Amino acid sequence: MKYIGVLxxxxxxxxxxxxxxxxxxxxxxxxxxxxxxxxxxxxxNTLGVQAIQAIRPEIVAGQIKAVMDDIKPVAVKIGMVNDAATIQAIAETLRETKPGIMVVDPVMVSTSGSMLMQPDALDVFCQWLLPMATLLTPNIPEAEVLSNVKIGSLDDMDRAAQRIIDMGCKAVLIKGGHLEGDKKVDRLYLKGGETHQFVHQTIQTRNTHGTGCTLSSAIASFMARGEEMPQAVAKAKNYLSKALEAGKDVHIGEGHGPVDHLFNPEKLIIR
Known part of the structure; x- marks a missing residue:
């Protein structure tokens, strides 16, 4: 018997x-x-990012290797990586340990608008990590940076996605939360041309801090549990919508508060 590990x-x-x-x-x-x-x-805090201190690349690589060698997680989710050297260290370590599932959230800008990735890191990210991704999950500003396409419509989203797919990743989910309207549309593009669309009602709340992290982690979790990618994305979107709804009126901090991650937690799955 064992737990389903995700790193x-x-x-x-x-x-x-x-x-x-x-x-x-x-x-x-x-x-x-x-x-x-x-x-x-x-x-x-909920108002913004005041400072970032990167961990030395060899320490980041050491953490990954220690977990992969011992816990042997089924899936890996990659979020904020601040600098080029660390991106390269992560990629080299994961090439050695070969996780079956890699969900990469290219965190470049925080909810409050702060830049989180150093400018020289973008080229290294595109060269090293993007081609290794099972799934890339950019929001619209991140997809614009990666594709060099200005996104103001769903057609623009399609063009941007194709450019990102052409850069080497296996699939891309472009999150449409930055587009105006009473519904939010996300689109999943698979290499080979297959697409899936996910539509959810816009939830009116300031508590949107960490929604991208939450969604990518949920996708990685559902894929680790055995769901195919489209089903994993659909279930992750549903989880995030319920977490947003549960926490929409809760006051934590004076800026963008968090979602309610623990609105209905499951027990650890043992297999």
Missing amino acids: TIAGSDSCGGAGVQADIKTMSALGVYAASAITSITVQ
Whole structure:
């Protein structure tokens, strides 16, 4: 018997709503065993990010290898990576350990608008990590940066996705939360041309801190549990919508508060 292990590689959020903290809450709520490798320490709260201290690349790589060698997680989720050297260290380590599932959330900008990836890291990210991704999960600003396509419509989203697929990743989920309207549309594009669309009612709330981290962690968790990618995305979207709804009126902090990750937690799954 064993737990279903999932490793998050991401930055720490001192106010607990995003980053590794959100990942661990999400994975735990969905019944999988969460392990972590910390890429950076942030000084932040719901109002924004004040400072970022990167962890040395060899320490990040060491954390990953220690978990992969011992816990042997089924899936890996990669979130905020601040600098080029760390991206390269992560990619080299994962090439050695060969996880079956890699969900990569290209965290470049925080909910409050702070830049989280150093400019020279983007080229290294596209060269090293993007082609290794089972699934890439950019929001619209991140998809614009990766594709060099300005996105103002669903047609623009389609063009941007094709450019990202052409860069080497196996699938891309572009999150439409930044588009106006009473419904949010996300589109999943698989290599080979297959597409899936996910539509959810817009939830009116300020508590959106860490939604990207939460969604990518939920997708990784459901895929680790055995769901095919489209079904994993659909279930993860449903989980996030319910977490947003459950926490929409809760006041934590004076800025963008977190979702309610633990609105209905599952027991750890044992197989």
